[in-house]
Amino acid sequence: MPVPSANAKIGRLLEKLDPEVRPVHEATLGFGPSLTLERFRFSNGLTLICCEDHAAPVLSYHTWFRVGSRHEKVGKTGLAHLFEHLMFGETEHLGPGEYDHQLEEAGAETNASTWLDFTQYTVNAPANALPLVVCLEAERLQFLSLTDKQVSTEKDVVANERRYRVDDDIEGATSELLWSTAFQKHSYHWPTIGWMPDILGFCPEDCTQFYKTYYAPNNATVVVVGDFSLKDLLSRVGKAYGPLKSAKLPIEDVTPEPPQVEERRAEVVKPTPTEKLVLGYRGPAIGDFDHVALSVLSEAVCSGRPSRLVKRLVHELEIAADVRVFVGPFRDPGLLEITVTARDDHTAEELLRVVDEELERVKREPLTEDELERALARLELGLLASLETVDGKASTVGFYETVLGRPAAAFERLETMQRMTQSDLMRVARKFLVKEARTMIIVRRALEAENADTSTCPAVKALEGGAA
């Protein structure tokens, strides 16, 4: 039987593998100035993307699952994230703590993250630990044990994490309030960490069901970047993951968010020294051309001291301490978030007036060529700097493969950005910077508030326009 690969060298390599667990070579893709990605698929649906980088004797082994908080249901929010914690627990062949113990003894470091569209696991290890890493990652994908004790303790840990990252954290609390106010139908409404009552309500059966449903090879991509031999890697991954059966994945039951036609406002009172203004404009999905254009626009207008917003708010008027912008990189349309922290006794309303003036100006007058050039250079620097480590490369590849199905999309986006014109930016400014379709969160200082209501999301002190 011919080995399916257009690349003769890889074809010869595949011929030497056990036919039972031999993957199909799907593509060779350029990744930046000097690296290449090889993409394989096993018969059970597992995708493997490899990038040999022999600059240092280390590797980064990522496993990405196409399941995030968007796949959860009302009353069961936070399950994807809780499950991420449980994946570090015992398995049929590994006692409690043994997964971490073995990897730490080998000099590896582990981590994981869950977000709206994905769950991701990282093992950064010395190159010679590859056999152990493959073995342990395949083990927990097949043989995880979910006991009452494990689930119960991990729920407490996650509850603590929630207090740390949300309840006692101004940024976490306002982000949660922004998204829950902006999204009313789509599952982006709830936070990835979940609502506290949901976290505390999970039982082992919820977790077992989730494991069986989503942790299947045909819902996963393994990304390996670093110092390894391709033949050795393919052989080990084939043997370790080959016995896994693919699963019938559920049809995704996500409701699109209806168009927002009225500005939404929420106010919250917190023990914080200064007021904050958070704006969420409706943004495009990451796969949309406009996502690239909006990313360039937001970089030009809101990032760095010479940008229009920072220049006026921080440098000239000195009414803000900080301006941040974030274009949500999500599979479905998300938000363009602008966060401004007031200085001293300046109010959110003062900040808002200037933000509105500047954003209206962007819609009226094109950015200068110099502003565009500066934004592009900043974005290029940011991308290159994020790729210094094997972990940085694996994160970038895994993210774009999981969310877009295009592992080298970071560089495709960079090329698209470099073709961007001032007209593109003016068009997306007019399309997305729409007041009627934005959500605004104002954080007031508790010390000055009378009868302060400081409870966290979804409690809101005041709502105007469409209620959350």
Added chain:
Amino acid sequence: MKAKHQVERTEVNGVPVIVETSHALPLVNLIVARTTGSVLDPTGKEGTMRILSRLSRRTAGGRPLQTIEETLDRLGGSIGTDASFSSTSLSGTVIARSLSPFVELVADAMGCPSLDRTEFDRLKRETRAEIIDGRDNDRALAHRALRRAMYPLHPYARTASGTLATLARIEHEDIVKCDSSVRRRGGLIVGMSGSIELSQARDVAARILDAIPEGIAPVDQSGDPTVPEGRKLVIVDKPERAQTQILIGLQGTKPVDPDHTALHVATTVFGGTFSSRLMQAIRVERGWSYGAYASLPIDRYRQMMTLWTFPSKDDAAACTKLELDLLDQLVSVGITQKELDFAKKSLVRSHAFSIDTAAKRMGMAVDTATLGLPMDFYAQYEERVASVTLDEANLALRTRFDPRHLVVSVVGTASDLRERLQDSIPNVMSVDVVPHDSEDL
């Protein structure tokens, strides 16, 4: 596991220059470090060195700040400054095609900053706003309070950014005076990595050093700090905290202490990995805190070993008590051979990630020079760790860590916590409650 590449060392105009070439990415990283840090801030004017570093960057060659920022953006470059106890530095990254104009900016920041008074006033106002904003960060508040209580008689009690009170006292004349005393070639170290060859790096270093006068900058001679007697509890009182941030500090070591490596390994057993005693007892067994860590940072003089947990307010007292019990047990009973072997393997093998990029290897070499450590300090790291014996580790624990003298710093709502926390710390000598918005914090 040894790195496949090594840094090269040379000297330009009497200044050590450390270079590692790597063409993996079209980027160049650059550091200019100075062995004069915030411990040399004038008393009552803490924050001076940091302001000087930032102001130099913001007035490079007399350019207006906006011009500097626009130029950097256009080049695809970034420049940051850092001030720590023992050093100040200017570091940056640039896309390789823009190296030459980038170096002009760095050279002007290091060699001929105008230190413009208007920009100084603006920077001071911005710094004030940053300190106020920092009150949103509970862990940072706990850390500030811990240092103050731990080292009341030593500059290590300070923070590099100063406080609102000390910042208010810094005048433009202080910055000009500080600049004239520290802007010297003596005490500088230049590092470069990435898409740059050694000969090119030498030219860059020469350009940067061109306008910097010869001579020696002041040297930190503060010596090792001493720790007050007894156990102290400091509560940083902040309203409506669902959770606490708990830091416990004990006197540690400096890197040239003969038992430092043994203590480093023993600290790793206690709280340096997910398998550590603290993490297992507090997170895995009880679910009290998302994390539980012990760390032993290094500096020119002895620094503190710090435990960090962040339990809910309801678990804070029990968690503190458990940490202290575990600490007592660690010192009195010691660690086991199995624990030692595990920690050594973990540290030696994971060291590969401390040296996996040219930028990290160069940064480590610069740190070595900045702290005045032996040149092979990091190169010999794996060997030193591997050679630690059980007796050495346990002797270091008994000699260095004294659980009778420590500080517990907690950020939380004092009315919820004070009584229970006080009861959870046997033999506590003093309890201080500090408002979270104190001008001196």
